[in-house]
Amino acid sequence: MSGMDERGVEAGRRERRRIREGGFVGPTAGLAPGNVQANLVILPQALAHDFLRFAQANPKPCPVLAVSEPGDPRLPGLGEDLDIRTDLPRYRVWRRGELIDEPTELRDFWRDDLVSFALGCSFSFETALVEDGIELRHITLGTNVPMYRTNLPCAAAGPFHGPLVVSMRPLKPADAIRAVQITSRFPSVHGAPVHLGLPAAIGIEDIAKPDYGDAVPVHADELPVFWACGATAQLAALEAKLPLLITHHKAHMVLTDLPIPGAREERT
Amino acid sequence: MSGMDERGVEAGRRERRRIREGGFVGPTAGLAPGNVQANLVILPQALAHDFLRFAQANPKPCPVLAVSEPGDPRLPGLGEDLDIRTDLPRYRVWRRGELIDEPTELRDFWRDDLVSFALGCSFSFETALVEDGIELRHITLGTNVPMYRTNLPCAAAGPFHGPLVVSMRPLKPADAIRAVQITSRFPSVHGAPVHLGLPAAIGIEDIAKPDYGDAVPVHADELPVFWACGATAQLAALEAKLPLLITHHKAHMVLTDLPIPGAREERT
Numbered sequence: 186m187s188g189m190d191e192r193g194v195e196a197g198r199r200e201r202r203r204i205r206e207g208g209f210v211g212p213t214a215g216l217a218p219g220n221v222q223a224n225l226v227i228l229p230q231a232l233a234h235d236f237l238r239f240a241q242a243n244p245k246p247c248p249v250l251a252v253s254e255p256g257d258p259r260l261p262g263l264g265e266d267l268d269i270r271t272d273l274p275r276y277r278v279w280r281r282g283e284l285i286d287e288p289t290e291l292r293d294f295w296r297d298d299l300v301s302f303a304l305g306c307s308f309s310f311e312t313a314l315v316e317d318g319i320e321l322r323h324i325t326l327g328t329n330v331p332m333y334r335t336n337l338p339c340a341a342a343g344p345f346h347g348p349l350v351v352s353m354r355p356l357k358p359a360d361a362i363r364a365v366q367i368t369s370r371f372p373s374v375h376g377a378p379v380h381l382g383l384p385a386a387i388g389i390e391d392i393a394k395p396d397y398g399d400a401v402p403v404h405a406d407e408l409p410v411f412w413a414c415g416a417t418a419q420l421a422a423l424e425a426k427l428p429l430l431i432t433h434h435k436a437h438m439v440l441t442d443l444p445i446p447g448a449r450e451e452r453t
Numbered sequence: 454m455s456g457m458d459e460r461g462v463e464a465g466r467r468e469r470r471r472i473r474e475g476g477f478v479g480p481t482a483g484l485a486p487g488n489v490q491a492n493l494v495i496l497p498q499a500l501a502h503d504f505l506r507f508a509q510a511n512p513k514p515c516p517v518l519a520v521s522e523p524g525d526p527r528l529p530g531l532g533e534d535l536d537i538r539t540d541l542p543r544y545r546v547w548r549r550g551e552l553i554d555e556p557t558e559l560r561d562f563w564r565d566d567l568v569s570f571a572l573g574c575s576f577s578f579e580t581a582l583v584e585d586g587i588e589l590r591h592i593t594l595g596t597n598v599p600m601y602r603t604n605l606p607c608a609a610a611g612p613f614h615g616p617l618v619v620s621m622r623p624l625k626p627a628d629a630i631r632a633v634q635i636t637s638r639f640p641s642v643h644g645a646p647v648h649l650g651l652p653a654a655i656g657i658e659d660i661a662k663p664d665y666g667d668a669v670p671v672h673a674d675e676l677p678v679f680w681a682c683g684a685t686a687q688l689a690a691l692e693a694k695l696p697l698l699i700t701h702h703k704a705h706m707v708l709t710d711l712p713i714p715g716a717r718e719e720r721t
Contacts, residue, residue, distance in 0.1 A: 357654075358648045358649050358650050358651055358654065359647065359648060361649065361650075362633055362645055362646055362647070362648075362649065365630055365633040365634065365645075366633065366634075366637050366645060369634050369637075377630055377633075377634060378630055379627065379630070380626045380627060380630075381626050381629065381630065381649075381650070381676070382626050382629075382649070382650045382676045383626055383674065383676065386625075386626065386674050406651065406654050408649070408650045408651065
């Protein structure tokens with residue numbers, strides 16, 4: 186019933202309703218696969234301007250898709266009926282950098298001064314890569330993409346600072362070149378890779394030991410290809426030890442109505 | 454006097470006149486640097502159709518910029534006054550695959566059945582890379598770009614067949630990604646790289662021993678990046694052991710009036 190051919194409002198609305206009503210619990214990968222998904226960061230209004238400055242200064246890891254009004258749980262630019270308090274399958278709530286809860290809705294935590302940020306997520310460009318016939322190892326294995334803290338510092342803004350976090354996909358050289366071409370056309374979801382082939386050059390000591398997500402094998406005829414990752418924003422927010430921070434639970438993303446431009450449609 | 458800011462007809466016409474009148478002898482790299490340069494293959498009309506089919510079937514190494522009328526030494530699409538018999542600083546003349554002369558003009562070899570092919574050359578995309586601030590090792594060293602025969606076969610047409618020949622430029626990973634983006638915008642001069650990072654995967658045993666051109670060092674923080682090379686067409690024509698084949702002498706190219714689109718102008 187769902188599938189690549191169905192994109193946009195109908196699929197987004199249907200899947201969000203399922204989640205809201207408790208009919209779907211779990212990672213959102215593959216849900217309404219033609220639609221853009223997003224990372225979520227919610228924090229108090231007093232910190233929102235600094236966080237937005239951080240995102241603007243670091244657009245590759247932190248592409249801003251939407252910012253809410255203070256206290257308003259809606260993000261109408263991403264879905265007319267979207268309610269950020271109920272429409273993700275699971276959240277994480279942090280106080281001063283400590284995880285205090287992993288709720289399935291935010292009723293108990295909502296405040297009139299909270300601002301929601303939706304940031305682009307690599308699920309979108311992965312759809313375009315897969316549609317182009319490129320194998321993505323973590324999808325083949327059914328695991329989370331491996332992520333690494335690099336030695337590349339982000340531009341700081343107010344209390345927000347930290348290293349660039351990257352996700353890694355092993356690709357054959359010709360596929361790596363094709364992947365640069367395809368993902369260059371998706372600047373709102375991390376764009377082109379930031380690095381490939383030489384992990385140590387960006388401070389990654391052991392490719393088999395990701396800092397987040399799951400390790401995947403890199404075969405002898407493949408290069409590790411690294412993209413800026415939305416986890417960068419979460420890490421910076423976490424390390425700022427804010428009085429209150431709410432994020433999506435890992436791989437439990439904001440599901441939008443925005444259609445992903447297909448690799449074929451986008452190809453020039 | 455010449456320079457990046459001067460592009461097009463005036464620079465092309467002036468430099469071709471200098472060459473025609475014997476005022477310039479040597480490789481054309483850096484001559485009218487804002488203008489497209491081209492590889493030259495001249496062969497008898499009886500073989501021209503097969504050669505054009507070969508080029509069309511292998512567009513990455515053999516991008517066709519212009520084909521002359523039989524016996525007509527002009528290529529007006531590349532320069533109104535261009536005379537292919539006199540406007541290159543040096544040529545090579547081959548009979549049945551044997552080099553028989555390296556003249557500075559073709560008066561003694563011209564025939565009424567000769568057809569000239571101008572094929573795109575990497576000098577053009579190199580200008581765009583350098584304008585973007587990317588260092589190209591062979592230019593820094595003042596040597597010819599290293600070229601390698603690969604184990605990737607071209608599509609055959611009539612007597613024309615052979616391996617893909619590639620040129621190699623060592624680049625830091627971030628520059629390699631940028632170079633993929635820039636050269637993807639130049640499909641008429643080889644386009645995006647065909648390979649990077651793993652020379653053995655395309656049959657290159659020793660990166661320090663190119664088959665043509667000069668070796669350049671690849672530093673520990675660099676990847677070798679490989680582009681399809683116009684030498685592919687010359688090699689296929691040579692190995693067909695034609696009764697008569699005329700080519701440009703290495704790095705002594707056809708100088709056209711066509712302006713190279715700047716990397717900045719092309720950037721999206």
